[in-house]
Amino acid sequence: MRVEVHQSICGEVNRAWGLLKTTLPDAKVAKNIAFRADLQDQTSGVMWSPAIRGFAEGSNFVIMKTFEDTSEEVRRGRKFSHVLIVSLKEIVEISDLEPIFGLLYSEIDKFSPLNPIYLDILCTENKSKSIVIEENGRIAKLLNGYINIQKYRNNIVWIGQDDFKTAINELWRRLTNIEKQNFQFGVVFNSDLNQREGINLFAAPDSVYSKFIKSNFFIVGKKDSHTPTDLLEKFIVGDMAIIKRVRDFENSIGAAEFSREDIKMISVGIETFEQVDSVSDLKKLNTLSHIVAKYSPSNKKGSQFKKRLLDRIIESTKDVGLGELNVLRNFKINSFEKSEELLSESLRNRMKKDIFSNNATLDILIFFFTSKRNENLIWWDLVIDQELRSYLENFTLLKVSVVFNWIVKFPMVIKYIDYELDKSENAQRLFIKKVTKSLKSEALESLLYLSKLNNWLKLYAILLSLKYSIKDALSLLLEIDKDHSHYAAIEIIFKKTKDHDVISIALENGDPRLIIISSRLCHINPSLLNDIDVANERWQNIWDGAINMGNQVETGFDNPEQTINKVYDVIINGGKIIESLLNKISSSRFANILYYENRSSLWSCLPDEIMDKFLMKTSSELLEKLSKNSTTPIPDDRVLLQHISNTGITDFLYYNRSNISSVVPLFERFPKLSDNYLKDYLMNYSGKLNQVESISLGRMVLKKRFTNSAYYINLRADKSNNWKYALMECHQLLDFKTKAGIAFSNIFSKDKKVNIASDEWWNALEDIVTEIYSNGVSLTTVWTKAGGKEADLIMNITPADLWSHLLKKLRRDQYKSIKTYKLLETIRKDYGDNGKFKTIYKLRKNYIKT
Numbered sequence: 001m002r003v004e005v006h007q008s009i010c011g012e013v014n015r016a017w018g019l020l021k022t023t024l025p026d027a028k029v030a031k032n033i034a035f036r037a038d039l040q041d042q043t044s045g046v047m048w049s050p051a052i053r054g055f056a057e058g059s060n061f062v063i064m065k066t067f068e069d070t071s072e073e074v075r076r077g078r079k080f081s082h083v084l085i086v087s088l089k090e091i092v093e094i095s096d097l098e099p100i101f102g103l104l105y106s107e108i109d110k111f112s113p114l115n116p117i118y119l120d121i122l123c124t125e126n127k128s129k130s131i132v133i134e135e136n137g138r139i140a141k142l143l144n145g146y147i148n149i150q151k152y153r154n155n156i157v158w159i160g161q162d163d164f165k166t167a168i169n170e171l172w173r174r175l176t177n178i179e180k181q182n183f184q185f186g187v188v189f190n191s192d193l194n195q196r197e198g199i200n201l202f203a204a205p206d207s208v209y210s211k212f213i214k215s216n217f218f219i220v221g222k223k224d225s226h227t228p229t230d231l232l233e234k235f236i237v238g239d240m241a242i243i244k245r246v247r248d249f250e251n252s253i254g255a256a257e258f259s260r261e262d263i264k265m266i267s268v269g270i271e272t273f274e275q276v277d278s279v280s281d282l283k284k285l286n287t288l289s290h291i292v293a294k295y296s297p298s299n300k301k302g303s304q305f306k307k308r309l310l311d312r313i314i315e316s317t318k319d320v321g322l323g324e325l326n327v328l329r330n331f332k333i334n335s336f337e338k339s340e341e342l343l344s345e346s347l348r349n350r351m352k353k354d355i356f357s358n359n360a361t362l363d364i365l366i367f368f369f370t371s372k373r374n375e376n377l378i379w380w381d382l383v384i385d386q387e388l389r390s391y392l393e394n395f396t397l398l399k400v401s402v403v404f405n406w407i408v409k410f411p412m413v414i415k416y417i418d419y420e421l422d423k424s425e426n427a428q429r430l431f432i433k434k435v436t437k438s439l440k441s442e443a444l445e446s447l448l449y450l451s452k453l454n455n456w457l458k459l460y461a462i463l464l465s466l467k468y469s470i471k472d473a474l475s476l477l478l479e480i481d482k483d484h485s486h487y488a489a490i491e492i493i494f495k496k497t498k499d500h501d502v503i504s505i506a507l508e509n510g511d512p513r514l515i516i517i518s519s520r521l522c523h524i525n526p527s528l529l530n531d532i533d534v535a536n537e538r539w540q541n542i543w544d545g546a547i548n549m550g551n552q553v554e555t556g557f558d559n560p561e562q563t564i565n566k567v568y569d570v571i572i573n574g575g576k577i578i579e580s581l582l583n584k585i586s587s588s589r590f591a592n593i594l595y596y597e598n599r600s601s602l603w604s605c606l607p608d609e610i611m612d613k614f615l616m617k618t619s620s621e622l623l624e625k626l627s628k629n630s631t632t633p634i635p636d637d638r639v640l641l642q643h644i645s646n647t648g649i650t651d652f653l654y655y656n657r658s659n660i661s662s663v664v665p666l667f668e669r670f671p672k673l674s675d676n677y678l679k680d681y682l683m684n685y686s687g688k689l690n691q692v693e694s695i696s697l698g699r700m701v702l703k704k705r706f707t708n709s710a711y712y713i714n715l716r717a718d719k720s721n722n723w724k725y726a727l728m729e730c731h732q733l734l735d736f737k738t739k740a741g742i743a744f745s746n747i748f749s750k751d752k753k754v755n756i757a758s759d760e761w762w763n764a765l766e767d768i769v770t771e772i773y774s775n776g777v778s779l780t781t782v783w784t785k786a787g788g789k790e791a792d793l794i795m796n797i798t799p800a801d802l803w804s805h806l807l808k809k810l811r812r813d814q815y816k817s818i819k820t821y822k823l824l825e826t827i828r829k830d831y832g833d834n835g836k837f838k839t840i841y842k843l844r845k846n847y848i849k850t
Helices: 027-035 137-147 164-174 177-181 206-212 231-237 240-253 260-266 270-274 282-295 303-317 322-328 339-354 362-370 379-392 397-409 411-417 425-434 441-453 457-467 470-480 488-493 499-509 512-524 526-531 537-548 560-572 579-586 599-605 608-628 638-655 660-669 675-683 691-704 707-716 723-733 736-745 758-772 776-785 799-811 820-831 835-842
Strands: 002-013 016-022 051-057 060-068 079-087 117-120 155-159 184-187 200-204 218-220
Touching (some): 002 027, 027 051, 027 060, 027 079, 051 164, 137 218, 200 206, 240 282, 240 303, 282 322, 322 339, 322 362, 362 411, 411 441, 425 457, 457 470, 488 512, 560 599, 579 608, 599 608, 599 638, 608 638, 638 660, 660 675, 660 691, 660 835, 675 691, 675 707, 691 723, 691 758, 723 736, 758 820, 776 799, 799 820
Parallel strands (some): 155 218, 184 200
Antiparallel strands (some): 002 079, 051 060, 060 079
């Protein structure tokens, strides 16, 4: 390369420092350079040979030699400098400054002509090429300072002038182009140098050496020496063996030529590189892989060596645990062909042994899961994530055993795997199998968290039962168990709980499922209902639920009437009874409140629809009583009587359309029952009519003057049926023409006597006494009053069967102390106004002795 070198000489001009001559075409640049060519900081009394200095100035690099000017024409102490100026772009390409140094004056010459100099100089062919330093330990120390220059504020101080030019040149040979642009060398007499950019090499006189001892500069004393130890130093000083090792490394991995920083980096792995086939230390092999990937990122370069290295790494993974294998986490898979596939398989195999096993240790579990990433995933994380998901997505008993072992040993593992777990019902079942009472609290808490997260309510219930009281466990369960169709978890908590305690908790908690469970208990064991507080709405729901499951309203109560009456008391006092329960009561026999003492107050407290049912049942009871005994007292109850008048009678007549014996007494007691009511009833009558019933009907029609009914009886009567007996009693209500027709029809016998069979009379007598004396006490009373003995009465049979037995014997006159006529007289004292009895009594002479 041809290099143009300009020259300047500087010295005293008109008693001041200035430019004497220059070949530079730009005088301004020449003057700026001249300004820096003076040497002003020399210490007096210091003997100093001409100093060589150099630095960058603008786009040029300046090298100069400064002399002490002792000419008579200049003042004492003045200097003279010969300055060489080279383009900065050109000089950085020069590897050896000796040709430049050779151009500097050996003495002061102010008069020779100056011309640009043109040199043919070899460029730097290899920027890292070094000259071997074999015996000069001082230069070796200089280069050590260069390597560590940043520790010394970028300043190296060379003591004395001996070999200073050699030091400059040897350092220049090793500088990078960028470092050359900022390189400065010269002389220094004081230690007050500031931090400077670039590398600075200064020579200092021996006499001022002491000033630099405590400075922060790198000092190279006259007798100093240094033996290079690390790779970079040896490379820089020119150790050919080291250079060959570095070049071999470069070539094997297909890397570009290493820089000084690169050599620092590779120094930690070059020995592993050279012994790769015998190294088994996975950390060293991994370190080497990172160096290789950094300087040879393409998997197409250095593939032969990379394969050797990868094979060695894979082989070494077989004998290490997961913790040691972790050094490969950041392996540069893109730089090694098939590395991801091979390393992934090694990682999978190690996970099977160290993680997916009941032998997993606490240390390895902590290490493995705490180092698991969820963001910025690399190949290592992806393999772990994939394997975990695969392992945890479909549980078997063995897998659950492993995971359970993780939780027992390292409870915090849950937060690392919860999103990946199989959340199926089968998984819950398998986990339940592993739960024991000996679980430690930390593991129990983790399992509670897991079961809650996965909505494993049965497992959650089991775990809660291990930690809390039944009441608290249930409360916590119900915070998440909101599905009112789900009972399994609740029943787990209640598994060994007494029925009374279950009901108590249900009453306190109020969850609908607890109410239903309590209802079920009351259905199975109805006696539990005896503890009921009917004013408590939750108790009402339990009772209602038990009825829905098959109980009757009264099932389980020792005294159901008393319990139901308490319900009515609650209603009257303004309390609430749930509608469904009240509906059930209204549909039961307890809707008959004829005997409830506060009946009149209850009507206004009932909803209309419910009240109608109660009125219907109560009125039916009263009407039934009246039909059996017309002397039954009628309560002073406006609402009830109004209902009977408006609706109750009609309903009663409808439901008794084939039972006229129950109907006739009502017409005798209720004045509002008109002739048309009876006529309509008779028109729809579908039952049979015996002689006694017919006579009673006829007499009532006559008494009430029911003409329309009399005419209808006339239509129904003929010689072949019993309607003729009713007509016989009431025919006088008919008009002359109709009565004449009856006379001509010969329906009646000439003497109008009614021929009633003896059996029919006795059956009618049995029916009426069974109705009016329907219990043992009243039967015994009337029997003994009539002269009978208690000994005549058979115990342990119903009153109806007993009356049948007694009347049969009376009919045969088998009792000495009592006769039929005495019994009838005694009954007449009690029920003489009973229409049915009066008919039987009046006919008595035809069938008994009086």
